[in-house]
Amino acid sequence: MQLQRQLNRVVAGKEYPKYLLVVPPDAVQQLEWKVGEELKHEVKDQSLIIRKTEPVSQESMKIARKYAQPKRK
Secondary structure: OEEEEEEEEEEOOEEEEEEEEEOOHHHHHHHOOOOOOOEEEEEEOOEEEEEEOOOOOHHHHHHHHHHHOOOOO
């Protein structure tokens, strides 16, 4: 694996980098990760732990949409 640093943006002369972790294709395949899939991370004992996020249930999506809609008067 390789950690890469890329310039994300420059604001008022200050550089803001972002970091990319290159994961080998065989590891991605073994983990059954898909491009665009949401992942979560945790730092524990000087280690980075990366996991798939749990899929959102249809019921949770219905509730989220209900509360995301603006209230009409």
